Amino acid sequence: MVKCSAAIDRTFSALSDPGRRAMVARLVEGPATLSELAEPLGLSLPAVAKHLAVLERGGLATSRKVGRARVCTLAPNAFDEARAWLAAQRAAWEARFDRLDALLIEGGDET
């Protein structure tokens, strides 16, 4: 059976949009208000607010009200689970080719 992992589902899903990735790339540099995110990215405030909600559900960002502004911050360890999953697949893939290499070398010795 397929194990569910709703958190990593939401992380990958949140990263599947170029606007949200651009917001993440901006937040990596430090916290920003919704307006500070919207302007340089050429996004409307409602679009940024909507993307922020998806990033928050995906565990990638948090936000808090400061006066009349909403300040967004990248979540600590935001990418760790996604990176670990990709790294594990990569390692398994490389291990497979190492085994194939070993088999080919063994086969070569026999000829």
Add this chain to the structure above:
Amino acid sequence: MVKCSAAIDRTFSALSDPGRRAMVARLVEGPATLSELAEPLGLSLPAVAKHLAVLERGGLATSRKVGRARVCTLAPNAFDEARAWLAAQRAAWEARFDRLDALLIEGGDET
């Protein structure tokens, strides 16, 4: 403006489902037919075929007909773009904290 990157959008989107990630984790070990993918994962053949189409669009897998079976293979460098994007964000995030550390140490020297 937000740069579009449809390929990486589709890769992250393809990885946002536990069934598709389980298929990828199986294909990392070597090629498999649709039936070989379906059975251990507890998925129906139509579900696997549908997931395969998403993985193919996401550049993660390829498939070909062999007799009456369809054999699926993980695409070479399947994760490279997604991994590179995550690694770049991680590096920028760490660089930011290194700069903050340096500022704190500088500030500490002045007291």
